Structure formats: structure tokens, C-alpha cells
Amino acid sequence: MLKVQNLHQYYGGSHILRNVNITAEIGKVTVLLGRNGVGKTTLLKSLMGLVPIRSGSVEWQGRDVARKTPYERARSGIGYVPQGREIFSRLSVEDNLRMGLSYCSARTRIPGELYELFPVLKQMLHRRGGDLSGGQQQQLAIARALAPQPKILILDEPTEGIQPSIIKDIGRVIRMLAQRGDMAILLCEQYYDFAEELADHYVVMERGEVIAAGPGSEMQQKGIRKLVAI
Ligand SMILES: Nc1ncnc2c1ncn2[C@@H]1O[C@H](COP(=O)(O)OP(=O)(O)OP(=O)(O)O)[C@@H](O)[C@H]1O
Numbered sequence: 001m002l003k004v005q006n007l008h009q010y011y012g013g014s015h016i017l018r019n020v021n022i023t024a025e026i027g028k029v030t031v032l033l034g035r036n037g038v039g040k041t042t043l044l045k046s047l048m049g050l051v052p053i054r055s056g057s058v059e060w061q062g063r064d065v066a067r068k069t070p071y072e073r074a075r076s077g078i079g080y081v082p083q084g085r086e087i088f089s090r091l092s093v094e095d096n097l098r099m100g101l102s103y104c105s106a107r108t109r110i111p112g113e114l115y116e117l118f119p120v121l122k123q124m125l126h127r128r129g130g131d132l133s134g135g136q137q138q139q140l141a142i143a144r145a146l147a148p149q150p151k152i153l154i155l156d157e158p159t160e161g162i163q164p165s166i167i168k169d170i171g172r173v174i175r176m177l178a179q180r181g182d183m184a185i186l187l188c189e190q191y192y193d194f195a196e197e198l199a200d201h202y203v204v205m206e207r208g209e210v211i212a213a214g215p216g217s218e219m220q221q222k223g224i225r226k227l228v229a230i
Pocket residue numbers: 011016034035036037038039040041042043190
């Protein structure tokens with residue numbers, strides 16, 4: 001389980017995250033919602049150690065990882081799919097997947113399962129990452145994060161700029177990964193319908209604070225769509 005408590009983060013003098021508390025459980029999809037600029041990406045980067053936090057704890061599988069490096073967090077089973085995908089455009093699809101294994105000495109082979117989840121990657125194995133469509137790159141970014149077999153997958157807006165058929169495929173993979181029961185999913189998303197369909201739990205942020213949270217089944221009844229409408 002990932003448990004974030006009383007987290008505060010600043011960029012210079014700007015107080016960006018204010019006393020954030022969230023959890024993400026193994027076997028569940030937790031969706032993080034909020035309008036542009038409320039601090040979602042900053043929160044995910046803080047969880048991954050890509051930006052420092054001022055105070056609070058980030059507990060993963062019972063250990064506080066808040067002072068660990070991104071490398072150490074990745075090795076402890078935290079997988080991260082950044083906003084904008086950050087594919088290595090001049091490397092092949094296969095080498096992009098290998099990059100996902102680069103910090104993980106125990107695993108040297110790309111799991112064959114990734115090609116079952118995303119068959120297009122097998123077809124394009126020797127193409128350059130930069131030659132893939134946006135949707136294919138997103139699938140590659142997810143597969144790269146899954147290559148070392150993490151226990152939590154953190155995704156930052158995976159549907160951004162992606163065509164509907166690929167959004168469906170990505171949704172199916174997310175649901176399947178959670179249902180297997182050995183991985184937590186923390187999904188930051190602006191596409192409300194996609195988020196609602198997948199959510200076991202939801203968290204809504206506004207101006208750096210969590211303003212609502214609960215079971216995914218209650219999102220409609222609680223009017224969460226309105227809270228995040230632009
Ligand atoms: N590197 C940075 N330096 C200073 N301020 C930043 C930096 N990155 C983000 N911010 C500011 O922090 C606030 C939160 O940004 P963040 O990207 O975390 O929001 P977000 O909810 O993920 O938005 P979006 O949905 O647009 O990605 C915004 O006001 C943003 O301008």
C-alpha cells in the first residue's frame with residue numbers, strides 16, 4: 001500500500017501541495033482528479049522523488065521512502081509513467097523497453113507478457129520510438145514502466161492526446177492489472193468518464209489540497225464530475 005500523509009511541497013516560495021493525504025491499495029485503481037494546475041503532476045513527481053517535499057511522509061509497503069532517490073523508489077517497486085510519455089525517440093521500441101529494466105539488476109529480460117498486453121509493440125519492436133503514433137508511444141511508456149514488474153503503477157494523464165480506440169485498450173490493461181490483485185494503480189486523469197469507469201477510489205484536488213475522496217461507486221452521486229469540469 002502507498003500511504004501519503006500530511007505532505008507539503010513548495011516551488012520556491014509557492015506553496016503547491018498543502019497537507020495532502022492519499023492512499024493507493026494493492027489490487028485497486030485510485031484515480032486522482034482535478035483541474036489544470038492544481039498540483040496533480042507535482043504530487044506524482046513527489047511520490048517518485050523527482051521533486052523534493054518540505055514535510056510529510058510517503059510510506060510504501062510499510063517503509064517511509066520520502067527521502068529516497070527516484071532510483072531507489074523504482075527499485076522498491078514503484079513504476080511511473082510520466083505526463084507526455086518521455087519516450088527515447090531515437091531508440092528502438094525494444095531498447096525503450098530495456099531502459100525500463102536498466103536500474104534493476106535482477107531482471108534482464110523483457111517480460112513476454114508486455115507484448116500480450118500491447119501487441120502493437122511486438123510488431124514495432126525495431127522501429128524508433130519517435131516513429132510511433134502518440135497512442136503507441138503511450139502504450140510503450142506504460143510497457144516500459146511495467147517491464148521491471150512494479151507493485152504500484154503511477155500514471156500521469158495517459159489519455160492526453162490519444163485516439164479513442166487506444167484509450168479503450170489502455171483502460172482494459174489498467175483494469176486487468178488491478179484485477180490480478182498484485183499491483184496498485186494510481187491514475188491521474190482529466191478525462192472524467194475514463195477515470196470514473198476505472199475508479200475503485202477517487203481523490204479530487206483543488207489548489208494543492210485534497211477536497212474530496214471516496215469509493216469510485218459514489219462518484220456520480222457525489223457530483224464529482226462538476227468538481228473537475230473545466
Ligand atoms: N517546475 C516548476 N516550478 C515552479 N512552478 C511550477 C513548476 N511546475 C509546476 N509549477 C506550478 O505548480 C502548480 C501545480 O502544477 P502541476 O503541474 O503539478 O499541476 P497539474 O494539476 O498537474 O496540472 P496539469 O493538469 O495542467 O498538468 C501550477 O501552478 C504550476 O504552474
